[in-house]
Amino acid sequence: MDTSLGTSNLSGAQSVVVVRICASVSLAILYYDYALTIGAEVERFWMRRRSLVSHIFFLNRYLALIGHIPVIYEFFRVHDTTSCNILHVYQELLIAAIQIVIGVLQLFRTYALYSQSRRVLSCLCAFGLIASSVAIWAVTNASEDSKGDPSKAVPTFGCEAALSETGAHFLAVAWSVSLAYDALMFALTLYKTLHAVYNRATRSSLSTLLLRDGAFYFGILLLCNVANILTLILPQLPPPLRGISVNRTTTISTSLMARLMLNIRDPAMREPQLSEPPPSAAPTWEFVPVALDTFSTELGSSEATYLEAQGSMEAWETGPAISRGPKINGTSWPGR
Secondary structure: OOOHHHHHHHHHHHHHHHHHHHHHHHHHHHHHHHHHHHHHHHHHHHOOOOOHHHHHHHHHHHHHHHHOHHHHHHHHOOOOHHHHHHHHHHHHHHHHHHHHHHHHHHHHHHHHHOOOOHHHHHHHHHHHHHHHHHHHHHHHHHHOOOOOOHHHOOOOOOOOOOOOHHHHHHHHHHHHHHHHHHHHHHHHHHHHHHHHHHOOOOOOOHHHHHHHHOHHHHHHHHHHHHHHHHHHHOOOOOHHHOOOOHHHHHHHHHHHHHHHHHHHOOHHHOOOEOOOOOOOOOOOOEOOOOOOOOOHHHHOOOOOOHHHHHHHHHHHHHOOOOOOOOEEOOEEOOOO
């Protein structure tokens, strides 16, 4: 009796089950995190005026939530090879769209931290365009090798995404440019955060700054991209397990960026403001919202403080406004 075929099929079936388990965990994280944060989303986004950044937040949030419904159908229903090939293409397009939206949110946050510097914006946009071009080229070449072969299909439920070695290497290139982009964002954000702490330009704790400014989240995205690349290039993994962490990275990235945006609008994480009090009054710190001018760098503020930088994301959303300044001893004083 020839057992080689049976052993091969058993190994393939086990790999598919592992893929299904990982997909289930990824989707559970996505929808469970949404259930945990929907209250904060309603309070901090739905009940406030719409802006460009809030619309991108909604796009990041609901593109993943709604867009993964066909992916669930792909993983857990029986399909013919033609349907699977169509769903594979759809999943690749969904992942690409989600990564672009996440990249735009990262760009906005870093741009705000650097006081809306045009130089920083230009460099980030140029790097992003180059990275996107390389990623599109790599994904296009990888998709040519991702179509399933009915003669090699493993009898199981759902679609089997068995990447060829060449296709996996092309996808590794795509995720490598994403890794480089995330590394750049992480380095810029971490530098700004540590620089503010070192120069005592903020009264917030380091842990609060890492959460609010995004360095913590960007660091996790960096590690997820490293995991993606490893699962694509390791020769020990069977074809069904190549790129097994891609879905997890996509769902985690969406949840992390949503939490970053929610933290930016969290009153508990706002920077306390201090201005000069009257001579007879002692200064007391109090958390108050301060609306900064949308394009302060264009109005001559070439050396904006860290306090201005941390608030410029929200200021950009609300539009130009005159600052009320901080409250000291219960009195609102004009901004500088």
